[in-house]
Structures are given as C-alpha cells and as structure tokens.
Amino acid sequence: MSEFVSTAVTSEISAIERQLVERVKRGDEYAIRALIERHRLRLIRTATNLLRDRYEAEDVSQEAFLKAFRTIHKLRDDRAFPGFLYRICVRLCMDRLRSKRPEVAELDPSVPHQSNSVDTRLVIDRLLELLPYDLRTTLVLREMDQLSYEEIAEVMAVPVGTVRSRLHSARLRFRTIYLGEMGQL
Amino acid sequence: MKPSDCRKFESITVDWAPEELSESQSDFVANHEKSCQACRMAYRAQVIGLDLLRGSACTVDATEISANFEETVVRNLRVQKKRDSWGYWWPAGLGAAIASLAAFAAMQLVSGSASFKPIFYRGQEARNNTSGIMRSLSTVREYNR
Numbered sequence: 001m002s003e004f005v006s007t008a009v010t011s012e013i014s015a016i017e018r019q020l021v022e023r024v025k026r027g028d029e030y031a032i033r034a035l036i037e038r039h040r041l042r043l044i045r046t047a048t049n050l051l052r053d054r055y056e057a058e059d060v061s062q063e064a065f066l067k068a069f070r071t072i073h074k075l076r077d078d079r080a081f082p083g084f085l086y087r088i089c090v091r092l093c094m095d096r097l098r099s100k101r102p103e104v105a106e107l108d109p110s111v112p113h114q115s116n117s118v119d120t121r122l123v124i125d126r127l128l129e130l131l132p133y134d135l136r137t138t139l140v141l142r143e144m145d146q147l148s149y150e151e152i153a154e155v156m157a158v159p160v161g162t163v164r165s166r167l168h169s170a171r172l173r174f175r176t177i178y179l180g181e182m183g184q185l
Numbered sequence: 186m187k188p189s190d191c192r193k194f195e196s197i198t199v200d201w202a203p204e205e206l207s208e209s210q211s212d213f214v215a216n217h218e219k220s221c222q223a224c225r226m227a228y229r230a231q232v233i234g235l236d237l238l239r240g241s242a243c244t245v246d247a248t249e250i251s252a253n254f255e256e257t258v259v260r261n262l263r264v265q266k267k268r269d270s271w272g273y274w275w276p277a278g279l280g281a282a283i284a285s286l287a288a289f290a291a292m293q294l295v296s297g298s299a300s301f302k303p304i305f306y307r308g309q310e311a312r313n314n315t316s317g318i319m320r321s322l323s324t325v326r327e328y329n330r
C-alpha cells in the first residue's frame with residue numbers, strides 16, 4: 001500500500017515538474033521561480049560539498065539555473081530537468097575546482113598534528129583540497145551525495161570503469177593523507 | 186614493495202564496504218588486520234576519514250539561503266534575454282550598417298575605382314555616349330512604325 005502511495009506521489013511530482021518545464025519553455029516567469037524554489041537547496045548543498053564554500057556554492061547554483069533555463073529548449077524529456085540541472089551544476093563546480101590553485105602534493109610537515117582539538121570540517125576541507133579535482137568530485141558525489149557509479153558516470157560524462165578507478169585512487173589517497181594528517185590513530 | 190597479502194587487503198578494503206564482502210574476504214580482512222599493523226592503521230584511517238567526510242556534508246536549509254537568490258536568477262535571465270533579442274541589438278546593427286556604407290563610399294572616392302563607371306561623362310566620352318543613346322532611340326522608333 002505504502003509503495004503504491006509513494007509511486008502515486010512520485011508520478012504526481014514528475015507531472016508537476018513536467019508542466020513547469022513546459023511553461024518555462026514558453027517563457028513563464030512564475031514557473032521559473034517555482035523550479036528555482038524546488039531545486040535550489042539540493043544544488044547549493046552539492047555545490048557546497050564540492051567547493052567547500054557556501055557563498056561560492058550559491059553563486060555557482062545561480063549560474064547553473066541561468067544556464068539551465070537558457071538551454072532548456074535542448075531538453076527532449078521534460079521530466080529529466082532535475083538531472084539536467086544537477087549535471088550543469090556539478091560541471092560548473094568542476095570548472096571552478098580546475099581553475100583553482102594546483103593542489104599541494106604533500107602536507108606541510110611543520111604543521112603539528114593536533115588530532116584532539118582539530119575542527120573536523122577544516123580537516124576534511126584540507127584533505128579534499130589535496131585531491132585532484134576529478135578524484136575529489138568523484139569521492140564527494142559518491143560519499144556525500146550518495147550517487148551510484150552509473151549516476152556519477154553520467155554526471156561527469158565518463159565511463160563507469162573510470163568512476164571505479166577514480167574512486168579507488170581517491171579513497172587510497174584520502175586515507176594516506178588522513179593518516180599523515182592525524183598521525184597515530 | 187608491499188607483500189602480496191597487503192596489496193590484496195588494500196584492494197579489497199578500498200573498493201568494497203565491509204557489508205559488501207564475501208565470507209572468505211571478510212575472514213581474510215580480519216586475519217590480515219590482526220597480523221599487519223600498517224594495513225590496520227591505513228584501513229582505520231580510511232573508515233574514520235570517510236565517516237568524517239560523510240558527516241561534514243552540507244545541511245543548509247531554506248532559511249539560510251540568500252533572500253535575493255531567486256530574484257538574482259530571474260533578473261539575470263531577463264537581462265540575457267534582452268541581450269539575445271533583436272530589440273537590444275538593432276541600434277548597434279543600424280550603426281554598423283551606416284558605418285560600413287560610409288566607409289565603402291569613402292573608399293570609392295579615394296581610389297576612383299575602375300569597377301564602377303562614373304555617373305558624369307566629359308568631352309568625347311559624353312558625345313560617344315549620347316550618340317549611342319540616339320542610335321537606340323531611332324531603332325525603337327523604327328520598330329514602333
């Protein structure tokens with residue numbers, strides 16, 4: 001019964017979504033606002049996870065909405081809008097990560113490890129900064145956004161095998177860096 | 186060079202979550218962890234590090250988003266639409282067309298281009314031209330008769 005209700009709710013949501021997208025294609029500003037309202041939170045969360053900067057994340061999310069609405073006529077299936085928007089947002093984040101300063105290969109050994117007092121968030125920010133942008137994006141989409149390998153492959157426009165090997169490298173590097181950062185566990 | 190058991194341990198623990206392992210893989214991981222400190226440390230670093238990573242996922246809610254988020258998108262969209270439309274570009278287009286016409290005319294004046302015949306004739310050239318026209322006129326008159 002609950003499965004039936006959930007299926008009915010899902011199809012109703014996708015019908016609303018489809019209608020909104022159709023209206024946006026006709027230039028309806030009310031529908032534009034409605035779609036922003038529906039999707040902004042998810043975009044900002046994903047962009048924050050990737051960029052580790054809330055304000056830059058809002059900026060990228062706005063850019064993603066703009067790009068999506070300007071190219072919405074390319075969308076064949078109106079139900080695919082959430083994925084279309086999400087892909088644009090992740091790719092914009094990757095562009096920003098790519099253009100940022102090159103990552104440092106090793107942590108600075110002169111910085112003392114204070115495992116008891118460190119702010120977890122800062123440690124994670126630092127660990128992610130040390131990963132190349134493609135490994136970082138793959139790891140964040142998998143571990144934080146909980147996307148499947150296939151979904152990551154689609155978003156990043158790479159084969160599933162590449163996602164597997166990137167995740168392997170990302171986790172390996174992540175644990176090596178973490179071990180170095182925290183010293184003895 | 187890592188011993189082969191260490192490489193096997195690394196490969197299993199990096200690619201699979203504990204609940205995804207087969208019974209034999211689980212046994213291997215448990216036994217190797219007991220006997221190899223380096224692998225045990227690395228694995229603990231991975232488990233704790235990834236837990237921290239998941240725990241630090243952004244949990245921003247709607248109240249924390251900038252008040253003008255939506256308005257900024259809509260306003261920028263309006264500006265871009267206006268830019269894309271002919272209404273925005275026509276003064277620039279008209280200006281460019283006038284400028285190119287003016288430039289073309291100036292080039293003609295300066296170079297006295299041979300590709301265009303002058304409008305005004307002088308001397309013998311004018312007489313030749315007039316006699317040509319008169320001949321054409323008389324041909325037309327004869328035809329009309």
Ligand SMILES: [Zn+2]
Pocket residue numbers: 190191192194217221223224225
């Ligand atoms: Zn080992």
